[in-house]
Amino acid sequence: MKTRIEQLKKEKNAVILAHYYTPDEIQDIADYVGDSFYLAKAARQSTADVLVFCGVSFMGESAKILNPDKKVLMPDLSADCPMAHMVRPGKIEEMRKKYDDLAVVCYINSTAELKCESDVCVTSSNAVKIIKALPNQNIFFIPDKNLGSYVAGQVPGKNIILNDGCCPIHAKITAEQVRVEKERHPKARVLSHPECEAEVLALSDYIGSTAGIMDYAKSSAEQEFIVCTEVGVQFEMMADNPDKRFYFPNPHPCCQDMKLNTLEKVLDVLEQENRVVEVGEEVRERALLPLERMLELAK
Numbered sequence: 001m002k003t004r005i006e007q008l009k010k011e012k013n014a015v016i017l018a019h020y021y022t023p024d025e026i027q028d029i030a031d032y033v034g035d036s037f038y039l040a041k042a043a044r045q046s047t048a049d050v051l052v053f054c055g056v057s058f059m060g061e062s063a064k065i066l067n068p069d070k071k072v073l074m075p076d077l078s079a080d081c082p083m084a085h086m087v088r089p090g091k092i093e094e095m096r097k098k099y100d101d102l103a104v105v106c107y108i109n110s111t112a113e114l115k116c117e118s119d120v121c122v123t124s125s126n127a128v129k130i131i132k133a134l135p136n137q138n139i140f141f142i143p144d145k146n147l148g149s150y151v152a153g154q155v156p157g158k159n160i161i162l163n164d165g166c167c168p169i170h171a172k173i174t175a176e177q178v179r180v181e182k183e184r185h186p187k188a189r190v191l192s193h194p195e196c197e198a199e200v201l202a203l204s205d206y207i208g209s210t211a212g213i214m215d216y217a218k219s220s221a222e223q224e225f226i227v228c229t230e231v232g233v234q235f236e237m238m239a240d241n242p243d244k245r246f247y248f249p250n251p252h253p254c255c256q257d258m259k260l261n262t263l264e265k266v267l268d269v270l271e272q273e274n275r276v277v278e279v280g281e282e283v284r285e286r287a288l289l290p291l292e293r294m295l296e297l298a299k
Contacts, residue, residue: 001263002029008270014050016266017042017063020210021232021258022054026266030054033236035210036062036108037123041295043067052269053277054261056081060277061112065287072277075265079257084110086143086165092117095140095161103136106290107144109167112279114142115287124194124209126298128154133297146170150194150201169253170195173228177249178203181226185247188224191216196228204228217241230255 008014009031017039018030027033032042036059043051043063050071053060056079064072087110096102106118107127115121122130128151131139139158141148143165152160173196182190182203191213192204201207206216210233217225217237224245227233231252238246269275279287 001267005029005263005267005270008267012050012270012273013048014052014270015046015048016052016054018054018261019056019059019232019258020214020236021230021255022261023232023259024235025263026054026261027232027235029263029266035123035125037125037209037298038211039063040066040108040123040291044295046070050270050273052266054266055079056084056255056257058084058109058111061279061287062108062291064277064279065112065115065284065291068281068284071273073269073273074275074277075262075269076260077275077277079260081109081167081257083107083143083165083167084114087114087163091163092140092142099138099140099159099161101136102138102140103134104140104142105131105134106142107147108291108294110143112283112287115290116283118142118290119293120297121290121294123294125211126294127151130294130297131155131158131160144195146197147194149198150207167195169230169255170228171197173197173200173249173253175199175203178226178228181247181249185224185226185245187222188226188245188247189220189222190226190228192228200228214240217244217246229253230258232258 015031017032018026044066051063052073053063060074104118106121108121108123140161142163145162148162189205191206218240226247231248231254
């Protein structure tokens with residue numbers, strides 16, 4: 001399958017982009033592996049005609065919004081992110097009426113429709129930097145309350161209004177699970193994604209994006225780490241740090257939607273080109289503005 005996938009990539013001038021949370025064998029064959037921010041940039045900069053996006057639906061949508069002239073394929077169009085939909089209809093309009101000088105800041109983990117109603121997109125890698133750069137005092141942060149709460153702590157001079165949404169995978173990681181791992185591995189540093197609950201972040205030695213967690217582990221002199229994010233990061237972390245040890249809360253945080261991406265589906269979608277990401281032009285143009293603003297402010 002890997003040989004045939006490579007042949008098809010050459011024939012069709014295609015590249016494979018994969019999120020860190022996809023299965024190991026997908027990351028192994030991908031041309032680009034990263035978090036949401038890195039993959040958005042990679043999709044924009046690629047000269048390929050076909051982008052095979054191994055992730056969840058909002059990622060494929062973002063790639064199409066940024067690359068309207070490229071064919072964007074997803075191995076499984078049903079792979080979705082529950083958090084991407086967690087803003088009540090009409091909530092953004094309510095907030096705009098209630099607060100003057102409001103900026104709607106939309107986590108990239110959201111639908112194209114939500115991006116259309118937003119002023120700027122962010123990722124966990126750049127949210128603090130971008131919000132600091134905005135002239136607005138009032139910030140409605142959607143959809144993730146945990147990342148929004150973390151950002152609020154980093155930008156105390158602004159009024160961060162939270163939305164009641166979360167990543168179900170990160171939200172299931174408990175402080176008690178982390179304490180159990182700390183007792184088992186007392187020398188281990190705790191590395192956490194800001195989508196985790198505040199009680200977990202309070203036990204952490206480092207809080208950052210998926211890429212930030214991986215960079216920290218790579219540059220640290222420490223040898224053991226308790227990693228509070230989706231278990232798919234283990235593949236790259238172990239490849240980068242073969243002499244270090246990584247432990248995950250039990251049960252391991254696992255996004256079943258990300259695991260819908262398989263080698264069989266990658267091969268099939270390259271052969272058939274039958275699972276194409278489509279975004280209507282009006283929606284694309286409106287959603288493009290906050291994504292482009294993100295890329296500009298995050299430079």
